[in-house]
Amino acid sequence: MSEIFQLLPFFNQTGPVFRDLVGDPNRNELDPVQAINDINKGAIENSIEWHLRFQRRAVHEVDLRNARGIFLRKWADIYGIPRPSSMSDEDFIGYMIGRILSVSSARPALVSIFPEPKYQVFGCAQVGAFLDVCYYNVGVQDPKKTKVRMASSVLTFGTNSIYVYVKDPDHIGSEIKKKLYDTLAAGFAVYAGVY
Numbered sequence: 187m188s189e190i191f192q193l194l195p196f197f198n199q200t201g202p203v204f205r206d207l208v209g210d211p212n213r214n215e216l217d218p219v220q221a222i223n224d225i226n227k228g229a230i231e232n233s234i235e236w237h238l239r240f241q242r243r244a245v246h247e248v249d250l251r252n253a254r255g256i257f258l259r260k261w262a263d264i265y266g267i268p269r270p271s272s273m274s275d276e277d278f279i280g281y282m283i284g285r286i287l288s289v290s291s292a293r294p295a296l297v298s299i300f301p302e303p304k305y306q307v308f309g310c311a312q313v314g315a316f317l318d319v320c321y322y323n324v325g326v327q328d329p330k331k332t333k334v335r336m337a338s339s340v341l342t343f344g345t346n347s348i349y350v351y352v353k354d355p356d357h358i359g360s361e362i363k364k365k366l367y368d369t370l371a372a373g374f375a376v377y378a379g380v381y
Contacts, residue, residue, distance in 0.1 A: 190231060251279060296348055296374055299365045306351040347375040355380050 190209055197204050209231030216224040219239075225232040247257040254275050262269055267282050293309075300307050352358060358378050366376060 190234075250282065253279065293348065293374060296366070296376060299362060300350050304352065304357055308349045308351070347377060350376060350378045351381050352378065353381065 194208065197208075199205075199208075205228055207229050209228035211227070213226050213228075216226050219225060222232050222236045225235050227235065244257070247253040250261050253261050258275055258278065259269075261282065262278075265282060265286065267285055269278050270281070273281065297307050350358070355378075
C-alpha cells in the first residue's frame with residue numbers, strides 16, 4: 187500500500203473516491219479471503235495484492251507436495267490421474283506420488299503389505315481363476331489346500347493382480363487400506379477372500 191501512496195503524491199489520498207478506487211490502509215481485511223474484494227482495501231490495491239498473493243502461492247505450490255485447490259487439480263490434469271471420491275488433498279497427493287513413482291515395484295510392495303501367516307498371497311497363475319476354468323459354485327478356495335486346481339467364484343484377471351486370503355476379514359483394516367493406496371496406483375488390483 188505504501189508504494190501506491192508514494193507513486194500518487196498529488197492525489198487527495200484521504201478522499202472517499204481515492205480510498206474506494208485506489209486504496210485505504212485503514213480498512214481491515216475480511217477473514218477468510220476467498221475472493222478479490224475480501225482484501226477490502228480498494229479496487230486497485232485489491233487487484234494488485236490478489237495478483238501478488240497468487241504469484242506467491244503458485245511458486246509455493248509448483249511443488250506437488252504443497253499443492254492445494256486449483257493447483258492440485260492442475261497437477262492431476264498434467265499427470266492424467268483422476269481424483270478418487272472422498273479423498274483428502276493430502277491423501278490425493280500421496281496417491282499421485284505413489285502412482286508416479288511405484289510402477290516398477292508394485293507387486294513386491296503389495297506382497298510386503300500382507301505378511302504371513304496372517305495373510306496368504308497368491309499371484310494370478312497360482313489361483314488359476316481365469317474365465318475358461320472358473321467354477322461358480324465352489325466359493326473361495328485356498329489354492330494351497332486344493333488337490334485340483336480350481337478357481338474361486340470371482341472372475342479374475344490374468345495379470346496385474348494379487349489375491350489375498352485371510353481367516354478374519356477384520357485383518358484388512360484401515361491401516362492396510364492406507365498402505366495400499368500408493369501401491370495400487372501402479373496399476374495392480376488386490377482381491378481379498380475369506381476362507
